Amino acid sequence: MLKTFPIGGIHPPGNKLSADKAIERFALPETVVIPLSQHIGAPAVACVAKGDKVLAGQLIAKADGFVSSNIHSSVSGTVKAVDTYVNAQGLRRPAITITVEGDEWVEGVDLSDELIEECNLEPKEIIAKVAEAGIVGMGGATFPAHVKLSVPPGCKAECLIINGVECEPFLTADHRLMLEKGAEMLIGARIIAKALGVNKTYVGVENNKPDAIAHLKKLAAKYNGEVEIVPLKVQYPQGGEKQLIAAVTGRQVPSKGLPIAVGAVVQNAGTAFAVYEAVQKNKPLVERVITVTGKALSEPKNLLVRIGTPMQSLLEYCGIDSVEGTLKIVGGGPMMGRSMCNPEESMMKGSSGLLVLTEPETKRGEEAECIRCGKCVEACPMGLEPYLMGRVSKIKNFEMAEQHYIYDCIECGCCTYSCPAYLPLLDWLKLGKAEVMKIMRARTSK
Amino acid sequence: MGVLGYTILTLAVLGIVAAAVLYFVASKFRVEEDPRIDDVEKMLPGANCGGCGFAGCRGMADALVKRDDISALYCPVGGAECMKGISEYLGKVAAERQPMVAVVRCNGTCENRPKTNTFDGAKSCAVIAALYAGETGCSFGCLGCGDCVAACEFGALSMNPETGLPEVDIDKCTACGKCVSACPKGIIELRKKWPKGRMVYVSCMNKDKGAVARKSCTAACIGCMKCQKVCEFGAIEVANNLAFIDSNKCKLCRKCVEQCPTGAIVEKNFPPRKVVTAPKEEAPKAAPKAEVSAEPKQEA
Amino acid sequence: MKNKLIVSLAPHLHNPNNTTAKMMFNVVIALMPALIVSSMIYGWRVLFVSLFSVACCLLFEWFIKKYMLGGKPTLCDGSAVVTGLLLAFNLPLNIPLWMVAVGALVAIGVAKMTFGGLGKNPFNPALVGRVFLLVAFPVAMTTFPEVTGAVAGGTTDALSGATPLAMMKMAAKGDVPMTEVLSRLEMQSLFMGIKSGSMGEISAIALLLGFAWLLYKRVIKWHIPVVVLGTMFVIGGVAHLLAPESFIQPLYHILTGGAILGAVYMATDYVTSPMTVKGSVIYAIGIGAITMAIRMKGAYPEGMSFAILIMNSFVPLIDKYILPKRFGAVKEAKK
Structure with a gap:
């Protein structure tokens, strides 16, 4: 029996269209628009001005506080504007626009493919380097990595779990990264483990990627059992932090608690690779692998793209031009990704996928009555009652939503996916959760 | 005395006992409340809309009676007329706001x-x-x-x-x-x-x-x-x-x-x-x- | 980009197998084997009555929705078809058609639409219809044709035959010795469906085939049917061990009457059963126990319908107090 998480879960069709496509380097665009808020926490503060010449890898915006992240220029060229841009959700956000001129990097960045195994830095130095390189959680949550690496006082990390699950349908970016950059990723994982002061590292990979599991197992053999590759049963949402910890270690993160409460720290496979590049190669986070996919595209691909590249150009490269009809473009995977109303959005640190769905694939059916079938309760990986909370959130009974632990919702979407009446359960749940969190914060601040 | 008689008697006794119990409980657990609150509540429009900031008209009436300074309280539904009536009844100065x-x-x-x-x-x-x-x-x-x-x-x-x-x-x-x-x-x-x-x-x-x-x-x-x-x-x-x-x-x-x-x-x-x-x-x-x-x- | 865009919240996919209409359709398919076996044994009237019942349910649903409730028509969700079929399955063969129509009116009109339609009815509509008919027309509802001969022959007797349950009841009361009851009941024919009873309940194997289909299609979970029948088996077994001369072997209880029909198709009705597995088990134990209590001690030979309706009324209570097992639940000190 393969390991998996204990409650709920669903099995959407995998649709990993681009699993066999090797990572391609995407050409430099003419201009890049680099948003200043690519992470959870305070937006970075720009430290360049219009007309400045910048090199690739140069710091252009500084972290504003501890829970924030540095941002580096992904290209060399001239700063065209330090202004705002309209993001994927149609909202105006601060960004730096740079006109690309050549491809020159700042000094000290090692762009070679040479594998550097040894890392003699102290944990504190590693964390400083990770913070300096502007690394964030690359699975999509974009939580600044150095914050997660700094174990709060009174807690002790016991193991590191590298998230190579990629449970979202369609996405293959992490899969390809583990296959092609597996050695680097494992070194990155070892560096993170060193920073945390833990010996044991698990790499959780779902069983639908047997090639990646075999490859990593071969590579991990030399670490004397300190790195263990854990094949997991295919089930969504295994990539959720709490679900992954439960699947790998059998421990459940307590309600309202953080993973560190059970001694676990989870980092994405992409983050581990970024840490390797930052610590061993001095290369800040300025590019990442993204899966551009969808049945409508003529050529789904895995691309290595500079941050700030317009998403539209990626879509055109993968053949969206010939697609007819109404589409939904999703940044991220189909289960948790955010759909865009503006495809001019820039590539960001957390962009793991760009998915094009056609209207018949994605259009929701007509909302009907709840027939109390319990499919949502069955599917909920947190053991909640989505049907009830959807209803109480809709009528704004947030007190009752809180009593039924709405704050535990991880917004995975299993309930809406399973509902036979096409009820937009998660739409209401998200609203209710946001309101309840607001009420709870107000209460604690009193 | 047939069945009917017994039935009437039993019911009558039950009724008297229950009334007595209710009377004593009611007088024992009686909550003293300013009767003016009821009056003020009747003067309010009774929409229970929460426009005043209270959960309902009763809450507003309670505050109007208990607070000395009621200039911060205003019923947008009843408007100036309603507030004027209440302020006269309570002998307090109510806020005047334009509609x-x-x-x-x-x-x-x-x-x-x-x-x-x-x-x-x-x-x-x-x-x-x-x-x-x-x-x-x-x-x-x-x-x-x-x-x-x-x-x-x-x-x-x-x-x-x-x-x-x-x-x-x-x-x-x-x-x-x-x-x-x-x-x-x-x-x-x-x-x-x-x-x-x-x-x-x-x-x-x-x-x-x-x-x-x-x-x-x-x-x-x-x-x-x-x-x-x-x-x-x-x-x-x-x-x-x-x-x-x-x-x-x-x-x-x-x-x-x-x-x-x-x-x-x-x-x-x-x-x-x-x-x-x-x-x-x-x-x-x-x-x-x-x-x-x-x-x-x-x-x- | 020339394409128009759709925007919505995550998730952007939906499970295509989960739609109300598809699940209802699967229930209809699961009921087909029983309908076929029943028509083979009782003849064409089975099909006719079933179709009539379905038609009545659809008509009443359409009429009430259109002229009394308002709103979008809901015929396409298939729930009225299921109600109609289940109602027919619970009726004896020779019932007059006007009684079927009355049953359908009570099922759809009173038990379902009065509460607001699908999803809001506290009681299983088909069972309410059936129980109404049973109470209103007890003779017509308990006159079953005698089944004689082999399956192939399919001969039915116009005379009323005692159902196996009625015979078991007589044994329990001491009117008829158990040995005679046993001699008239053959396990094999009970299993295949050569026995007197309502149209849909006579063939255990056909009903179990449908159960397998529902499980395969993940329309229902196994808990409710298995626990209902298991509870009946255990209670019947204990009673049999204590007093074998009054109480028959427990397997007879499961194979006779509406036990399987009720446990698989009626007790599992989404709307009127609990949400959680734990709640379902409690609900199912209740149904099994009440059924056996009525069968062994009550006035009626069969208690499945009453048991399910009684437990239906407990469902809101069960759902309030039996919550799903929560991930990472911690015992919080109540402040």
Whole structure:
């Protein structure tokens, strides 16, 4: 029996269209628009001005506080504007626009493919380097990595779990990264483990990627059992932090608690690779692998793209031009990704996928009555009652939503996916959760 | 004495015992309450709308009776008359406030502000606002799902299916403020209520720069400052590319309405203008618009 | 980009197998084997009555929705078809058609639409219809044709035959010795469906085939049917061990009457059963126990319908107090 998480879960069709496509380097665009808020926490503060010449890898915006992240220029060229841009959700956000001129990097960045195994830095130095390189959680949550690496006082990390699950349908970016950059990723994982002061590292990979599991197992053999590759049963949402910890270690993160409460720290496979590049190669986070996919595209691909590249150009490269009809473009995977109303959005640190769905694939059916079938309760990986909370959130009974632990919702979407009446359960749940969190914060601040 | 007799006797005894028990319990656990609270509650409109900030009229009545200084309390539904009556009854000085009315500050009708995408999900402004800018290019305007209509307990708001915007029934609106807090975009404002429901206000909340705002909505305020310059009473102020008319300073002279190049400043419930030039300008503007709005409807 | 865009909240996919209409359709398919076996044994009238019942249910649903409730028509969700079929399955063969129509009116009109339609009815509509008919027309509802001969022959007797349950009841009361009851009941024929009873309940194997289909299609979970029948088996077994001369072997209880029909198709009705597995088990134990209590001690030979309706009324209570097992639940000190 393969390991998996204990409650709920669903099995959407995998649709990993681009699993066999090797990572391609995407050409430099003419201009890049680099948003200043690519992470959870305070937006970075720009430290360049219009007309400045910048090199690739140069710091252009500084972290504003501890829970924030540095941002580096992904290209060399001239700063065209330090202004705002309209993001994927149609909202105006601060960004730096740079006109690309050549491809020159700042000094000290090692762009070679040479594998550097040894890392003699102290944990504190590693964390400083990770913070300096502007690394964030690359699975999509974009939580600044150095914050997660700094174990709060009174807690002790016991193991590191590298998230190579990629449970979202369609996405293959992490899969390809583990296959092609597996050695680097494992070194990155070892560096993170060193920073945390833990010996044991698990790499959780779902069983639908047997090639990646075999490859990593071969590579991990030399670490004397300190790195263990854990094949997991295919089930969504295994990539959720709490679900992954439960699947790998059998421990459940307590309600309202953080993973560190059970001694676990989870980092994405992409983050581990970024840490390797930052610590061993001095290369800040300025590019990442993204899966551009969808049945409508003529050529789904895995691309290595500079941050700030317009998403539209990626879509055109993968053949969206010939697609007819109404589409939904999703940044991220189909289960948790955010759909865009503006495809001019820039590539960001957390962009793991760009998915094009056609209207018949994605259009929701007509909302009907709840027939109390319990499919949502069955599917909920947190053991909640989505049907009830959807209803109480809709009528704004947030007190009752809180009593039924709405704050535990991880917004995975299993309930809406399973509902036979096409009820937009998660739409209401998200609203209710946001309101309840607001009420709870107000209460604690009193 | 037959069965009937016994039955009547038993029931009578049971009734007397129960009455006695109830009497003693009621007198033992009696809560002393100021009888004036009941009286004041009766004087309040009894809408239980929460417009005063309390959970219901009872809460308001309780506060009115118990607090010495009631100048901070006001019932928007009952208005000045109701507050006057209560203040006389209680012998306290009640606040005097002018009557207010809600206005929807968005003119993004279907033809002024074309749709750029389709939202497919829960029909709720709050849900949409938490996700993204909305179905049109304007990220400040009305989302059109009617959260305000649902919030109104007086039936004063209704969705106009032609414009896709909510409309306020001035006679029914009590200015309780429920819609103001229900609107996630904050486009509903409480303004001073003039006689006959006359009003002049900026029907736009777009803070984008003029050209951008104009691109997403033809009726957007572009922050051109013309209205601010023409206003003789200093009631208009333009900030963040958006004009605002202070309803306490405005004298309803309507000069700004004529000046506004996009029609973002709206006048309502005025008699037709007597000046010959003005209606000429207004009439052709309004007429083709109405036709345009009718055409796509027929096609659909 | 020339394409128009749709925007919605996550998730952007939906499970295509989960739609109300598809799940109802699967229930209809699962009922087909029983309908076929029943028509083979009782003849064409089975099909006729079933179709009539379905037609009545659809008609009443359409009429009430259109002229009394308002709103979008709901015929397409298939729930009225299921109700109609289940109602027919619970009726004896020779019932007059007007009684079927009355049953359908009570099922759809009173038990379902009065509460607001699908999803809001507290009681299983088909069972309410059936129980109404049973109470209103007890003779017509308990006159079953005698089944004689082999399956192939399919001969039915116009005379009324005692159902196996009625015979078991007589044994329990001591009117008829157990040995005679046993001699008239053959396990094999009970299993295949050669026995007297309502139209849909006579063939255990056909009903179990449908159960397998529902499980395969993940329309229902196994808990409710298995626990209901298990509870009946245990209670029947204990009673049999204590007093074998009054109480028959427990397997007879499961194979006779509406036990399987009720446990698989009626007790599992989504709307009127609990949400959680734990709640379902409690609900199912209740149904099994009440059924056996009525069968062994009550006035009626069969108690499945009453048991399910009684437990239906407990469902809101069960759902309030039996919550799903929560991930990472911690015992919080109540402040």
